[in-house]
Each structure stands twice: as structure tokens, then as C-alpha cells.
Amino acid sequence: MFANIEFNARLLTGLEQLNISTPTEVQELMLPLALAGKDVQVCAETGSGKTLAYLLPVMELLLNRAAAPNAATRALVMVPTRELARQVFKTAQQFADLTHLNVGLLTGGDEFKYQAAVLRKNPEIIISTPGRLVDHIKRGSAELKDLEFLILDEADRMLDMGFAEDMNLVVSHANKERQTFMLSATLRHEGIGRIARAMLREPEVITTHTVQDQHEYIRQQRILADDNAHKDRLLVWLLANETYDKAIIFVNKRIEVQRLNEFLRRHRNGIAMLHGDMTQDERNYVMQSLREGKRNILIATDVAARGLDVEGMDLVINYDLARKGDEYVHRIGRTGRAGKTGLAISLIAAHEWNLKASIERYLQQLMESREIPELKGNYRGPKKLKASGKAAGAKKKPKAGKKAAAAKASGARAGSKNSSEKKKLGPRPSRPKNTGTLMDSEGFAPIKRKKPGADSN
Template identity: 75%
Template sequence: MFADIEFNPRLLLGLEKQAITEPTEVQREVLPLAMAGHDLQVCAETGSGKTLAYLLPVMQQLLDNPAPQSATRALVLVPTRELAKQVFKSCKVFTDLTQLEVGSLTGGEEFKYQAAILRKNPEIIVATPGRLVDHLKRDTAELGDLEFLILDEADRMLDMGFAEDMDMVVSCCSKQRQTFMLSATLRHEGVGRIARQMLNDPQQITTHSVQQQHEFIRQQRILADDNAHKDRLLTWLLANERYDKAIIFVNRRDEAERLAEFLRRHRTDIATLHGEMTQDERNYVMQSLRQGKRSVLVATDVAARGLDVEGMDLVVNYDLARKGDEYVHRIGRTGRAGKAGLAISLIAANEWNLKAAIERYLNQQMEAREIDGLKGKYRGPKKVKASGKAAGKKKPKPAVRKAQAKKSVKKGSDKKKAGPRPSRPKEQKSNLMDSDGFAPIKKKQS
């Protein structure tokens, strides 16, 4: 029994091998509804166990109803190769103990190799949208027999421009299917459209909103003058903070390369991960992290989702995330499975407003922190002060201003209205000004 559900003994053995004895909150919510055949829209924090929440009921139903002659029966669609590899690895633990097969379709691998996998008709496919669409166009993938469609990190797929690919994938799927949509953040404007189009009367589950502070992650911010100042702060943090593994997020590939090269002057355990790397390079980086050969990873947002490395207990936002959702996923690389983590953001002047927007989105403040000997000139936004004479005067209160206005009106009403000023007689005017407009010089009388 797991979550009061009688799972196949082979699946329970897979849980036992991973030392999983109790379901997480999201698993307790999702498993009964999924087993009952409902479509689900799930929002739960990173590291909460969402992957097993949909894999277990899908595999149980595939085992209960074998269909050896059918094509792919379950599809897990994910935004990145890293997340695809993570889901594939989780699934493989169970399929190795059963007659089920799982395959993976992502960029960076040969089509011939992947086509050979598809010819074996694995029951479960884990894929990224772009590569799966390529196989559909080549008629090497078949989704007509699909019984389960899982959209993992749907909001991220929309952000990455996969909306058309997702529509094409769904159009190729059987309409008689069960669909799950999952993410740590489901506030994307396009998610509602997808939910209406792809889900049938879904049950909505929210176990943890992003506005609730993650109880295991301490969030701090340090003010910085510029990138040179950030380099010094980062070097100090990596040398003085206590951590097993750390990940440093930047927003651009070239900045990831530059920063990694700078850090290698100080230490040798630096790895880099970004979207322009080949799949073999990515695999090598992740393997070196998991084996402990590298302990510091400099990465773009390609590592913000799906990266689950044991001991990742320090996250540094060298560049602040551009959106609140991405910030949530970044810091979610630490503090996983009940373990404590620390997330530090280095904030330059041009990032202050973005920091404030993220804090409003999360409804929480980052803890201010300073490092002795490395305090910068930037101390946050300056308050606008009044200038001139008005700076020393206090504006009267509204009631006082109204009383002053009435007094002024009353005082003016007591005076007689002044008529037009009478003009001087012509002879008087001639005594004042000559014909050229100048005052005449008065001669002294002798």
C-alpha cells in the first residue's frame, strides 16, 4: 500500500529501492484522482514529488491493462533536455522491474537511434516538443493509441515558444485520453487556453502557492555596484559559505562563459551549462556534478527546471531572474525534499525595480545582507527630496488650506471694487515725457 492505494508489487519495490515510504502532499492529493480517471491541473512547489505523482498512476494502469500491439500509450512532454532526462531516469527505475518500456526523444541525439527506439513501441515516451514534432513530421512517431498525456512544466514550454508544437502534438493524440498538466507555477496567461483546449473538466490541485515562503529556503539579497563588484562578492561567497554544491544563475550564454572563466582562476571545480552546448557536453557536466568532480555550476535558465542534484544547497542569482516564476524555479534547485537551502541574489541598481516586482509577486521580502570589506557605493534607490524654498516649509493640512481660502475671499469682499484708474490730463503727461519718450530735463530757474 502507498497512499492507501494498492499498487503493483513491482512498483512498490521501486519505491522501496529509492527509500520512499511515505507519499508527499502532492502525491496524496493527485494519486486517488488520477487513479479515478480525472484530468488534472496541478500546481505544486519544486521538489515536491510531482513526477512520481503522475508516473505511479500511469504505470499502474498500463500494467493493469496490457496492450502489447499498440503504439505509444503514455507521453510525458517537458520543456528541456535536462528535465526529460530527469523524468526518464525516474521512470526507468520502475520499468526495469516490470515489462514496461520507456524511451526518450530530445534534441542533440541522432534521429536513426531514436527511430529505432520508437520501432520497439515503448509504452512510455518522454520528449521535448521540438524533437517530437520532427518525428511526427517524419512519420516515425505514432500517437493515435495514446491513453495518457502529461504536460510537465507547461508554462515553461509556452515561454520557450512551443505553443504551436504543443498544439500539433495534441492534434495527433487520441481524444480518448487522460491528461495531466503540472508545474510549480501555473499563472501564465496561455495556460488557461491550453487547459480549456486539452483538458476535459479537470480537477485543480494546488498544494503550495508561490506566495507562500518556502520554509526550507532562506532568501537574501546583497547590493552591488556593477559586475566587477559582483565578481568579488561571488568569489567571497564561494570561499566562505558552507555548501556541498552551488549553482550560479546568469541570464546570457556569453556571461556564463565569462563568469566560469573568471572563477576558474580561483578554483578548479567549476562547470558550465547553457543552451548552446551539445547533449554529450551537457551529460558530462551533469555526471561530473553528481559524482562530485565539480561542485559549482554556472548556468543559464536551462538549468532552472528539471535539475535535481543531491547536495545542491546554495543558489546565487548573479543576474536576477527576469520574472517571478523563473526566480521561483531557480531557487527551487535547493531546499528540496525537506533539506535546508540558501538563495542569494546580487542586486545592481538596474535590478532594484525587478527585485521589488519579484518580492510583490512572492508577497515576501528578501533578507538584506552586507559583507564587511565588500560594501559598495550603491545603497538602494534615493528618496526624492523637495527643492528650493518649499523644502523647508510644511504644506498646511487640507482643513487649514480651506480656512485660509475662505478668509481670503472674505477679506477681499470687504473692499470696494476699484474702478479703472483715471488717466492724467494731457498737459500733465507732457510734463512727464517729451516727444522722444524720455523724461525732459528740468532747468533750474535763475
């Protein structure tokens, strides 16, 4: 029994081999719905156990249903990155090895000839990235007419990466009588609702801990920095003084990955890097080195924010702050997993302050302020807007223009010329004094404050 469900004995054996005896919240909620044939839309945070939440019911139903003669692929899992695809494939293969089910993997970086051979064997389950699957569909090597299950894992990330058109093409080739699961970290993504309406039929919606919920096991800190040279010194200090098994350093540009890799190698051993321009063999070598402990510090772009399956990753450093709240969540989600504690530190320069503030508003929580006394910089945060009493109390009179000045001078000359006439006419009759001043309802001139901006994605 698992989650009060009588799974196939071989699947239960797989759970025992993974030392899994209790379902997570998302698994407990999703398993009965999936087994009942429902389409399901899931919003759950990184590390919540979503992979088994869809693999277990799919495998259970495939084992209990007889396949049609010469049936092609029966279940498809689409994920945004190669790393996540390999992680899901590894988990699926552990269970498939105990059954008669076969699993295939399709990602960029591998030869089409090899992948076409995999598809000719008609594996029941395929794990794939969208772009590579579309390539196979166009070549005629992938057939989805017999598809019984379609899983869109991390659908929000696929939309962010520009895979919406590929996702639609895949769905257009898939069997319409399929069961569909869509999983993401947020339901607030602007495209999620549209995709769900187009691809799911009367879905059951599951929401566990969202990205706005506090990460219970992750301590989030921020350190102010003057510039990249200051960040370099802070980074060296943190790697030398923090306690960690493995650490990951996130930057936004590939060229910065390479620069930091060369810089840190002059200070420490065990440095590795990961970015989108690397070949699949290079990526695999880096991941294997981390898992085996040959390397313990990884410098990476957001390609490693999702699907990075390495135990002991207990320190995350945002050298560059993530451009969006969702990406920040997935970055720090590399630590604090499975009930273990983790530390996430963001180095914040002046141009990143507004972005930091927008991420805090998105998460509805603040990063803890931290200083390293021996490396304290000049940047202390944005200056607060202060309105002086003089500025707030009265409006400045507008300066006289040239015409007004000329008129005033002309009037002065005329007054001098006709002064004798004024004496003959006598004093000018008095006018009532103006006892009031034009002000707003509060008695002050309005103060316009600029709204804090936010970096665009």
C-alpha cells in the first residue's frame, strides 16, 4: 500500500528501493485523481515530489491495460531542459527495470540516428524536451496517435523558454482521447490558463505550497555590493567561510560563467561550470563529477535551476539576481530539499535593488540583511525620499518671463514719469487684503513620488 492505494507489487518494490514509504502532499492529492482517469492541473513547489506523482499512476495504468497491437508510444512526458529530462528518465527507468515497460529519452545533444532507433522499439514511455520531439515528428520518426497519457512537467518554464508553438504542435499530433497532466510552480503565469483550457478536459486543480509560501528549510539572505569586483571578493570569502557540502553559484550570462570559472580556480579547487553552449557529453561529465564529489562548487546559468539532481547542494549564491521571481524560486530550490536545511545568499548591487524588491513582493517575504564587516562596501541601499518642510509647505513662485520683466520695467518708467500726476490725483483707494493662500485640502502643495521601477525580463 502507498497513499492507501494498492499499487502493482513491482512498483511498490521500486518505492522500497528508493526508501520511500510515505507520500508527499502532492502525491497524496494527485494519485487517486490520476488513477480515476481525471485530467489534473498541479501547482506545487520545486522538490515536492511531482515526478512520482505522475509516474506512479501512469505506470500502474499501463501495467493494467493491454496495449493495442503494434501500438506506438503510450505515454509522453515533456520537460523544458535536458537536465530535467535526464532526471525524470532516471527515475522512470528505476521502476521500468522492475517491469516489462520500456522508457526512451529524447533530448538535444544526442544523434538523431540513435534516437530514431530508440523510437523504432516503441517504448511505452518517452521523456523528451519539446524542440527535439518536434524534430522527430517532422521527420516522421515519432508517432503519437496511440498516446494514452500526456504530461507537461514545468509547463510555466516551457512557456518562458518560447516552447508554446512546439507544445501546440505536439498536442495537435497526439491522440485526442488521452489523459493529460499539467504541472507548474505557479498558476499565476499569464500563459498557464490558456494552455490549460486548450489541452486539458475539465481538469481537477491541485495547489499545494505555492511559490509565495515561505521556504521553511531555506534561509534567505542578501548582501549589498558596489560592483562585480566587490562581488568577486564577497564570493571568495563566502566559499572560504561558509559550511557546505556542495555549492552552486548562479549568474545570468554564459560569458560570466566562464570568467568566474577562471577567477575562482585561482582561489579554490573543485570548481565546475554549466551553461547552454556546452555539449551534452560535457554536461553529463559535469553532473557526474558533482554526484561523485570530484567537484563541489558549480557555476551555472539558469539551465541548472531546474532538473539539477545532486544531493548535498546546501548553499546557493546568486551572484547575479534572477530576472524573475519564478526563476529565483527555482534557483534557491536547489537547496533545502527533502526536509534538509539550506542557505541562499543574493549579492545585490545598486541596479538590482528594485529587482530584489519586486522578488520580495512576489514571495511576500523579505531577504535577511547581512554584512561582512571586513568587506563592507560603499553602497548602503537606495536613498529614502525626504520632503523638507519648506518644499512641502509652499509652492515656489514662477519666474517672470522676458515679457513680464519688460512690462514691469515699462511700468516702472511710466510710474516715474507720471509721479507728479499721482500726487495731484491723491492716494489710490485701498483694496481688501488677501487673507488666504491657495493650497490643497491638507494645506500643502502635493509631493510627487516616483514609483520604484522593476527590471524587465
